[in-house]
Each structure stands twice: as C-alpha cells, then as structure tokens.
Amino acid sequence: MSKNIIIDVLIPAYNEEGSIGKVVKDIPSVVRNVVVVNNNSTDNTAKVAQEAGAIVLDEPQMGYGKACLTGMAYLSSLSTPPQILVFLDGDYSDYPGQLLDVIAPILKDDFDMVIGSRALGNRERGSMTLPQVFGNWLSTTLMGWIYNVNYSDLGPFRAIKWDKLVGLGMVDQNYGWTIEMQIKAAKSGLKTTEVPVDYRKRIGVSKVSGTVKGVFGAGYKILWTIWKYW
Template identity: 35%
Template sequence: MTDLILPCLNEVEALPWVLRRVPPGWRAIVVDNGSEDGSPELARELGAVVVSEPRRGFGAACAAGLAAAEAEVVCFCDCDASLDPALLPPLAELVRQGAADLVLGRRRPVVRGAWPLHARAGNAALSRMLHRRTGLRLHDLGPMRAARREALLGLGIEDRRSGWPLEMVVRAADAGWRVGEVAVPYLPRAGKSKVTGTWRGTWQAVRDMRAVLHAPPAAAVVREAAS
C-alpha cells in the first residue's frame, strides 16, 4: 500500500477528479486546512481518509498528513487538479526499488496559462538558490513527490508554511539522499491558487523558502533514506 497525502483548502471543485485519479490500492489522505466550502465532507463521501489540521499553512497540512500516514512509501500531490495522481506510481516505484530516495514531479505545462509567468519565475529563482546551497540541479520544486515515510520523518522538517517543500529537498541533500525528477504534465488548476495565484503570493512563498535556504544545515543525524 502507498499513502497519498493531499493538502486541502477549499478544493470542493477539484476533489471529485483528484480522488477518482488515485491509483488503485492506494490510500488517499486529505488533510483539511480549514476549508469552508464542504471539502472535508465531500472527501469522506468519496472514500478518502480526512485529517483536520487547523493551523494554516501548506507545511502544517503536509506534516499532519505525514504523521497520519502508515505506508512505507508516501506520496504528496496538490489537491487542485493541476497534477494527476494517476501518474504517481512510477515515482513511488523508483523509491521502492531503491533507485532514488526522493523523487519529484517536474511540471511541464500542457496549455498556455497553466503555469503563470510569475510562478515559473519564482520557481526558477529558487532552483538556482537551491543549486548554490546544495549542489543539486533540479528544474522544479513542485509539490508532487515520493519518498519513504520513516526517512522523511527522520529529516525533522520544521517549516509549516510555504517553505516545507523546499526544506524537504534541502535536508534530503544535506543527508546525502539521491534526488531525482520525473516529468509530469501540469494542468490548469481548479479554482484560485492560495499561494502562487498572484505575484504577491508567489513572492511571499519565495521569501519563506529563502529563509529555509539561509538556515544552517541541521545538526541532527538523519536516518538513511533507503534503510
């Protein structure tokens, strides 16, 4: 079994499509981050496990989902229909077979406007800063990813806002993990983005992530990802 963690804030429009696309035999964990549109109720009706995380923040939702997960390998994906959960098995299999410790989905927009210019610019800036900080050459720091649950817990990720995804990669690099990318199509999201829908939201996220990059390496010894 693989657990799929889906942070959720007012995604009632996207949930039916997203949950229909969860691979057979996987468990969908929808982490409700304070929705007011009936998202948690709909997710339960559609068969997902629903976890409530009242502390607002993408990282808070991801951490709550990781704490609730039980599978050896866990995956993350946005809950806004911009990424297809049905494409996650190859990422999870690379981790399961020991070919990589952390695999990210490299977003490739399929239509104009799926990935706004300001969001792509912020992502490119962070990728450059990540390379200077860790030596990793990644094209994207998107939310679709796969890793072993216990190893992720061992990283001790502290950010509970927009810096969570980046801190995961930084700490993984510091721990000597093998980090890979798999290209995945990027679709127009359903509804309005809570983070990168505007220049202001994008650069707030960049500021959160810059703080992660400027933090000193974690002193704690993390567990081997492939153990």
C-alpha cells in the first residue's frame, strides 16, 4: 500500500474522563483523525477528549457496537474516508504507541485485518479477569473449530482496511462487535493475522468485567453470535 495511506482511529468511550486524554495524546502522529464516540457518558469524557485533540461524536444509545457504528457513519460521510481504521479502547489498558505494530502487516499489503492479541503480548498481573481469559480461550477455540481460523484473542485493539470493513456489513450494537468482525472476516475470506500487544490495568472500573451482569451479558452475547453466524 501507499506510504501516504490515511489512517483513522475510532474509540468508543463511556465515562472515561480519567483515561481518554492519555489515550488520545499517546496515539502516533501517523494518524489523521482520532474519533471518540461519547457513549452517553455522565462525566467529562467528551470535554477531555476534545481538549486532547479528538473529534468527539455523541451517541446517546448505550452499546459498544452502537458507538462503533456511529463512528463509522461519520467517517463514511467524509469526502475522503480512511484507508485503514484502527479500533482502540478508551480506558488506557492498551498501549496506543503499539498502533504502529498493529498496522504494519496491512501497510505491507499482506493482510486485510490485524488483531492486537493480548494473549501473545505481556499482560500486567490483574489486567484481565479469569472470566475474560477463559471467555477469550473458549471463543477463539470455537471459531477455530468452526471456521478454521487461528485467533488467540478477541482484543479490541485492531486494524482493518476500510473497504473490507464496510464490506462486512457490521450490525452488532453491543458486546458481540469484536467477534462478529472476526467471524465475518473468516467467512468472507479476508487475510487476517495477529500481532502481540501489551495490556495493563485499566483506569477506572470496567463496564463489562467489573460487574457480574457485564460478565454474563458479554459471555452470552459472544456465544450467541458464534451460533448465529454458524
């Protein structure tokens, strides 16, 4: 691909005022736009993100996937959409500087999508709960059996060619977003790979792993999504 490729970053964010500024500021300068979708936050997430230099969109309907779809709709409306879109969490658990590693396989024109794998990288002790680790193992194992793909993680830190992403026809509005993308990529024959990414304890309390409802809700939705597309 061209060295002048346009790269944008999309970050769904709900009540991340303590971390979102750090995330935005740590993103490498090769990125054109950092789009933060403020997903009905009740704190100063939007203000902090904007002051850090992000384009801030408001999406009052709660849901990780819904926020991603809102961000994609905005990018589609631009006269020049990105050629690569990177997804990143707003809680500072990922290392934004590793974006260069995540996009490298696409820049070489070898792959369509790259998953930043926390399973392959260095995880800070306590950064992922046992249900998260088990859920990732179970989900990726099932995808391997069903779709003959070799994923080790459902990590949110990922990059994909814009045209390939649009072609997937993403619809999930909540916890199933990441696995929907990986399943549809497999079914569509996209060239995918993983790169190791490091992971640390997030700033603040997780909306998923930090509550019993969130853990079971996410687990159910992920397994249901695998069954649905099977």
